Amino acid sequence: MNLIRKPFAYSYYNVTLVLICVNAVIFMLERLAPWIGGLLAMTPILVLRGCVWQLFTYMFAHASFSHIFFNMLALFVFGVQTERYMGSREFLVYYLVTGVLAGFFSFIVFLFTGAALVPLLGASGAIFAVQLAFAAFFPDTILRIWCILPLRAPVMVLVFTAIELFSTIFGVANGVAHLTHLAGFGFGWIYFLVRFRANPLRMMTGRR
Numbered sequence: 216m217n218l219i220r221k222p223f224a225y226s227y228y229n230v231t232l233v234l235i236c237v238n239a240v241i242f243m244l245e246r247l248a249p250w251i252g253g254l255l256a257m258t259p260i261l262v263l264r265g266c267v268w269q270l271f272t273y274m275f276a277h278a279s280f281s282h283i284f285f286n287m288l289a290l291f292v293f294g295v296q297t298e299r300y301m302g303s304r305e306f307l308v309y310y311l312v313t314g315v316l317a318g319f320f321s322f323i324v325f326l327f328t329g330a331a332l333v334p335l336l337g338a339s340g341a342i343f344a345v346q347l348a349f350a351a352f353f354p355d356t357i358l359r360i361w362c363i364l365p366l367r368a369p370v371m372v373l374v375f376t377a378i379e380l381f382s383t384i385f386g387v388a389n390g391v392a393h394l395t396h397l398a399g400f401g402f403g404w405i406y407f408l409v410r411f412r413a414n415p416l417r418m419m420t421g422r423r
Contacts, residue, residue: 220410223304230303231294234310235287238338241275242283252276256334257318259325270322274314276336286338292358293342293349300352309348309406314341317398324394340395344403346372351407351418369419376400 245252257273258266277283298306317340325333349356350372357365366374376397407415 223302225302226304228303230307231298235290238275238287242277256336258334259322259331262322270318271315273318273336274338274341278336282337286342289342293345297345297349310341313344313399313402316402317395320398321395340399343396343399347400347403347415351415354419
């Protein structure tokens, strides 16, 4: 347990922009060679047949320009400050661990719901975890939704999570992997509890 909680030496090398660039390059390659998307997306039946790398690579593949644009915009908005606070190594581990666990959770769910042929792609699971971290570290930050509605960061994150939960329960926008988003949020929460011994809710309410 001490090894799990051992902190990294602080360093900052703008890994958020590196992640954005990697996603952008992969997206351009997908446009040039569509088969790349099929190779990277997490398709449960292919994972069972040995394509286990898809549990990792799915978060670097995107279906459309709007898909990658809004994901990368969110990663930039929430990731830069969060990375500065956590340090680049911690942030990168947090991003990748929550993303992979969200993908694995989705893999299990897809198998048990008869969706073994359905591909999963996109960075949203990891980004939901980053949003949680941002709200926990910067609870007093005011963000404007659609540049109009001002909300404190914790309120915004919890509202987005509630929308995902509602969409999952009532089947809204079936083409969106709401459970993957929720899984990213949930595994981010667990990461805080295990790695930092901190309750994100207490941090978001100012009771650290």
